[in-house]
Amino acid sequence: MTAVIDKPVKPAKSVRQPSRWAAPPRPTWEEEPSRAGLAGKGLVLTLACLGILFPLWIVLVTSLSSRKTIDQAGGLVMVPKGITFVAYKELLSGGQVTRAAVISVLITVVGTAFSMTVSVLCAYGLSRIGSLGHRWILMLLLATMFFSAGLIPTYLLVQSLGLTDSYLALILPSALSVFNILVLRGFFMGISQELVDSARIDGAGDFRILWQIVMPLSRAVLAVITLFYAVGYWSAWFNASLYLNDQDMMPLQNVMIQLVQKQEAPVGLGQAIKTGELSGLAVQMAVMVMALLPVAVLSPFVQRHFKKGMLTGAVKG
């Protein structure tokens, strides 16, 4: 039995949508730009973008090149000649870098979940002007933006809390950013009070209002702040170098310092690099690509929310 499905009728392309690549019409009062001006602007913008992309391109291409190609190029490869994933295969087949990558992912996921939970709760708790203690708590948070207790006292505190050699030391001391909390709060305050009130009349408590009304309306800012926190955890290395002594516990960034800056071979791969197919340079580049890939893939998706997210918090006092 065959079902007959009506094919959706394609709308006639009578009016062509203007391409998003094309320039929108200019207001009548604005003078035509000069050729030289346009060319100059294009040149500067292209150079700025290339200045960022070119180094990344070299890193990526070298990480995908075979030892032969790298030796021929005398080091870094600019033009790819055949692609090989041998460096990634070696790094991800268990061992130091695999473990470090897993550790970094876990810290990032757990830490971001923790930071977001605490920050969103706090931001909502502070979002109603005139609530009890509102001003005091806000002052308490704001004041931290003007001073820092200092590295040594913080180190001594974390150490006496017994957090050394524990992953809690990588999460708890840097879990909150007051700036992020204020951005969230600013956004929550912009949500119409009538909506919240009507939910309250329907019998919803504060937790339910936050979960079912405020948070769904704040997806943009939640995405931005989640990205900020996640990038913070993913990029962090200093606390690990300070509080962890066991080399096997180190996250990816700390392993990258050893491999790239100190030019050490990854544990267990030294022999393969000396004798075999594997190029030490390709291994370094592959670790760098592993560190930048998650960020480079995720951040453009959140990009369109940046401006909105950054602004609301900054404006409201």
Add this chain to the structure above:
Amino acid sequence: MSHSTVPRSRTEADTTEKAPVASGGATGTRHNRPKGKLSWRLRFRRDRVLLLMTLPAVLLILVFNYLPILGNIVAFEDYDPYASDNGIVSMLHSPWVGLENFQQIFADSAFWSAVQNTLVLFFLQLILFFPIPILLALLINSVVRPRVRALSQAILYLPHFFSWVLVIAVFQQLLGGAGLFSQLLRQHGFDGLDVMTDPNTFKFLVTAQSVWKDAGWGIIVFLAALSSVSPDLYEAAAMDGAGRWRRMWHVTLPALRPVIALLLVLRVGDALTVGFEQILLQRDAVGPGAAEVLDTFVWWNGVRNQDFGYAAAAGLVKGVISLGLVLAANKVAHLMGEQGVYKK
């Protein structure tokens, strides 16, 4: 309001608060609370869930931002980290030396060298870094094609999300002894050049790294300010005969002024912080003579040399001066008629 004695919402609370004032001092039933405020107990019952929600954050902030302030006591001690397993216990058992640590610091040439490096880097970044996001924002703002604009923004924002470890690794692959630049030089018969370990150019290198990483991200605030300028202003200026450049001078730049002032205030207030992680990562390669700044000075003496009292004293000096700088910068901003970080 009959359904509950406790006002459930902000609007309700506002009406109860304002009612006595609006009726010209008539006190009604709340004569014992002349300003019309609810009692603490009622407000607590109304807001207890909100308070509960802020509790985890408040605890974290108290423990990790406020509690360590007390730890600055070690700056006045000859702190012995081995007196006990626990830092706080050692702190209580270490001998009190008063201002001795501070006297030693002010007589230490390494400290003054760190101060000098910090200040030089601050001014270098102020001159070479600060204007770039403004210029880039003006450039991006003049790009009218939506796709080109979004694409270039995505590329320019990207390095902000890279870790310092990665940024320095990238620079090393380009400018290090075995990097691309040296590689090209050698292939053309010159000697290789290792910019990454050269103390003479280190401060420019650090500034270049900061520009590469964060100048693109910096444009976001300026773009926001630019997008809030009404197009009518530009049209009116054009009607009055103002050309492209006069419009930029008389419309665009005044719109950016408050943002520029705010960022300048923030930067000056933070003058003694010039990229701790970034510089610490390169300190060993370049040497402390050129690369030691105040933050790394504290790290070196405390974490590496275990001289906690001395390091904490240096940190405290930096912290107190920084606090003074923030407050002073705000004062100047207020005098200039700008908003600053906090309102007057």
